[in-house]
Amino acid sequence: MSARKHKLINRPEDILGEMLEGFCAAYGDVARLTDNGLVVRAQPKAAGKVGLVIGNGSGHEPAMIGWIGEGLFDVNIAGEIFTAPGPERIVDGIRAADCGGGVLVCVSHHAGDLLNAELALELCEAEGITDVEMVVLYDDISSAPKGRESERRGTAGLFFVWKMLGAFCEGDGDLAAAKALAEKVRDNTRSLAMSLSSCASPITGEVMFEMPEDEMEIGMGLHGEMGMGRQKALGADATIDLMLPPILEDLPFAAGDEVLVLLNNSGSMTLMELFILYRRAAEALAEAGIRVYGSWIGPYATTQEMAGFALSLCRVDVEMKALWDAPANGAYMKQA
């Protein structure tokens, strides 16, 4: 199955800048584009709070520009398509996020994001910028076995971290507490993704990988990285029955647990399909005695127009539920 190669862009080299301009023109009440290309909150948070910043490759919209706003991130440093921004831009972002309570640099674990954040922190040290911490986040069970969690990739389930951490950093917690909270949410979150199709790179105009019609890949990464292997494409219930058990076993999630559920659309999956998939997931969770506290179904972290989805679960306690329910006002994440 061939992917759509023609993208509605102008020149590949202008994608990043034009996309950020368009986004900020549309959502100026929430987010603002700075002269040095950062997307920052239209209304900065109060002095003394912990600033939250993340750098990441683009091409995953609404992630992460869509999560800039009250109760969410302060600053997003968007890199080129599928490419982490370099260290100097991250330092710019750290400066912009600083409102006196220190800055937490979030890293969704991929080599580029991690290496550039490390370099940025070295630069900060060299320039005497203190009170900066980095937290490395991951959730994808397909990318490394149990016991080697810290080698795993960061994928759509980090959504739970962003939401709760964002809410936390509206409060009076300090930098160390914010980092601990992020790690707590991460350590209670597990995800697994699949895809039925490839997608085209808007830079090269070429299909990113081959995916034969009627096959699917379980464990697909956010940039089309291969996972646990190909197999014949299944129906909705069978797909959930294949993907949910390894997620449950990994944490493990157990009877009596309360969870949040995310079904992330990686691009061109229809909501029609996602609702049918959710139906079986909810049924299977109920069978396992696991209570669903809340659910989100939609495109949160996409891989261009790839036809796939990720199933993410986050086990929550009282603290996490309160953070989950707290208000948020990003362009693509609104909660009253």
Next chain:
Amino acid sequence: MSARKHKLINRPEDILGEMLEGFCAAYGDVARLTDNGLVVRAQPKAAGKVGLVIGNGSGHEPAMIGWIGEGLFDVNIAGEIFTAPGPERIVDGIRAADCGGGVLVCVSHHAGDLLNAELALELCEAEGITDVEMVVLYDDISSAPKGRESERRGTAGLFFVWKMLGAFCEGDGDLAAAKALAEKVRDNTRSLAMSLSSCASPITGEVMFEMPEDEMEIGMGLHGEMGMGRQKALGADATIDLMLPPILEDLPFAAGDEVLVLLNNSGSMTLMELFILYRRAAEALAEAGIRVYGSWIGPYATTQEMAGFALSLCRVDVEMKALWDAPANGAYMKQA
């Protein structure tokens, strides 16, 4: 370019029921599935208000189940994929929406929706159900020329009607006033859609129409109906420059007007592309002296995984802006 034919469903004949079950399981705080297959508000509105109901074919999710909730619709009667529900189900929906202030049946203008609503109103009359009105809504400038607006199709731009009408019907206006408001919004709304790809029917598993790679159709309907014809696929700015002028001329929108802008994702368009498209639209509107009051970019009314978008404009006055800004709480339309 071939479309993805494998959908993550179980059996085609179970799509509608399973999709509604999954949706209502995920969003039980907002919407509820009745025993007779209607999607209704979890919390009914106060007695004496005008009830709002719409029937439509499915396959366009989040439309219309995603707009059930406070400040939006009371009842959605979802038909089979791309097929309007029959008259008896619409009558069920009218009964469910009735809370004493009469019921307005909204019709997004397509033959099936209109004919079945007409039949339903005849049934209501025969059964002595009074205080029911129908309003026929359309916005697609490609489907009939200026002067024959009432022959046009209803497409993504009706989103503006749903939002403002929903807010209106939370207030004390009566049925006639609600209908008049719906017509006012409709008469200030114009849309034009395009697509770069076809999509597959989840019922037949076949591609719905052929679309050669590197071509695009301007004036594409919500079910893949052909519009003003094929041409070579253009870049983002050139596409907006082709589509915006006929929209502006049609109403016409003029310097000094204030408008709402919707860029509707028909399925597998990326947000990256939509932001780049929006950038040019915003620029061109500014050049024309038209002020943007608010913008929405995302999937509101989809055509399965079709790679296209609609550009919709709605001219607003003080009353409409207030209704636009009013709170709403549908699963896929939240406003504080």
Next chain:
Amino acid sequence: MSHIGSAEVAELIAAVARRVGEGRERLNRLDAKLGDGDHGTSISAAFALAVEQIAVLDQPEPAEIWLATAKALMNGMGGASGALFGTLFLKGVAPARGKGALTKLDVEAMWRAGLDGVKARGKAGVGDKTMVDALQPAVDAFAASDDFSGAWPAAAEAARAGAEASAAMIARQGRAKFLGERSIGHQDAGATTIALMFEAVQMWWETRE
């Protein structure tokens, strides 16, 4: 036979349901050329539903069988075609009301009322590439014959010819209208269903006689 009673009317609907069911894939393929490819699936399911709902009627009059068919088509099928095929039967209910057995003139009045209803509701005339292109000639041919034995074959033949003629037309109603000239060369699915309907009735009539 100069009259048909409830048993015959029920058999007639059952014969139609079988024939349309056999034509399911062909109708889907025709609809795929001009529409969304589901006509065979939905019309055959709706007629099957009609047969089921007729079976549970308690000693029905012909009019009640016609009404049950109308409702099954409208509510079981949905869409414009459900409304139109439903209307075809719904409008035939009034002329049959109160009659235990139907003469050829009764049935003629039922078809005529149905045809008028379809045209009024759907705004399609002959030449617009819809079910009307088979239905109108069929009803006219039925009317032009003196008795059932002449009327059924004449209607079947006229419906078949009308359906075939639709291939050369430009669609002006239904989903296909947006195809414009690109609709030329494909036979209309709804017209083909009408042809199958009358063909089924004629075959059923032959085995009865």
Next chain:
Amino acid sequence: MSHIGSAEVAELIAAVARRVGEGRERLNRLDAKLGDGDHGTSISAAFALAVEQIAVLDQPEPAEIWLATAKALMNGMGGASGALFGTLFLKGVAPARGKGALTKLDVEAMWRAGLDGVKARGKAGVGDKTMVDALQPAVDAFAASDDFSGAWPAAAEAARAGAEASAAMIARQGRAKFLGERSIGHQDAGATTIALMFEAVQMWWETRE
């Protein structure tokens, strides 16, 4: 020549930028097999940026040219490869600091520090199918020769052989690692860039001598 000064170091970077620019499409094609197909585009753009930024330096030392190159690669390229190619040059700054002209031993120390930095940051060793597979043999070959005239060709030849050898390896770092055994048979793009770099320097050296 037993020393190279700032002018030569700037020429060297310019030669690399030209050669990598010529290899752009080839590098993209290689990266398309194992990664996301952008390596040629981004590395050539980053080296072009380095040349621009070197041009505006005011009477730079070799160390400053090396630093400008590091920054252009890190910030102009981004991603893991930007960090790693950046590190290759960044770590070479310290051994060069304060020196107006560089001996062969100076340059050897710069490459060695760069190699060590890349390995420490990227956690890849020889055999993991990355730039290290070309870089390590190149640095070793450079060290094993007594002077520039022996070292440059030896390094170029070793880098080329290392890059070619990467084809047979299973990727254990970078995007390609998720391909596992499916990565066998394709030469690594980053290693190829290293080979092009040393080839360019050798060719530049030959025209200088």
